Amino acid sequence: MRLLLIACALLAGCATPPPPKPAAAPSLREISSALSVGSSTKSEVRAALGEGTVVNFDSGYEVWVYRQPSEELVLLFEPSGILSKTRVR
């Protein structure tokens, strides 16, 4: 009987609930839905997402790219600096 009680106590010790998992990082698709085509600016996007990979063209347009292991977010900025298109792959 004593052994049974010890075994139960040991098993109960193993059943201690794990610490809560940190909240999953938002996906690029979720992030992109918070951006506003036609009004979001570069500085707003930078504040929200950090630095992406930037490709700037002689026309003044810029493409910003953010990557996660299974997703890719591409943003297009007009020469005025306003977000004009987005796509998630």
Next chain:
Amino acid sequence: MPDLTQTSARLGVLAIALLAGDAGLAEDARSGSDDAVVVSAMRNPVRKSYKKMIDGAALFEQRRSELAPAAALRFKLIPRKPDTSMKGVELKVEADSIAIPLRVAPDQTFTIERNRTALRENADVMPNRREGTMTWRADVRTPGLPPHTRRLGDLRLECEVGMKAGLISNYPRGFWGWLDELIALKPEYCKRAAPRYLFFADHPIFSVTLVHGERREVLPVDMLYAGATRDPEWKKDKYCDCEALFDHAYFVPLGDASWPDDTRVELEYMGPNS
């Protein structure tokens, strides 16, 4: 009796134009009042092998029934430098004993005919522009496609003809990877899953999507802009013939057999698609 002063002036203009080897100056001399001094020589013009282009056209005929049965072949001149003017481009097939002018359409495309003398004399195809200012592509188009759409079979054939015709040049060594010397200049290169053969859209592109039936797939951004999103030094690359049209350039997975030739390649431009 000719006016000696006027004659000296004409000779002076001609000499300067020849020394400068500058088409613009030659053009000025050509248009100057009634002098009628025509200078067509140009130092280091753009040139391509006529024979190779004819070989490319022959390959088109050979492969058309499989890849693009309804398509027609043209060749296209494309600016390579940002300041290259495409206005008034003149083109000719030139060899020792012949010079055949070719008609260049407003969209900078042209066709080429077989000519025995030009082949025998190993003629060049030459526009009136300096070397390094223009590049070339095959242009294979199936009629009746929706706007802003290409057909994958057409692009496959463009690549094969372009490689056969030797239209791709001046890529930096290493651009094609370790296969540079072996297959870079052969049409078989186009059958690789993702060959780095650049296509140019009519306008700067934002997105390229492959569509066949219910299947849709947006190409990764790495396949746009000559792969610039993976190469921070891309702007310093003066060898790629996409120098003036980085924002128009894209690759497609030509050798991916899971996409049939009838696959539509939909282009979304940076500006409005209109």
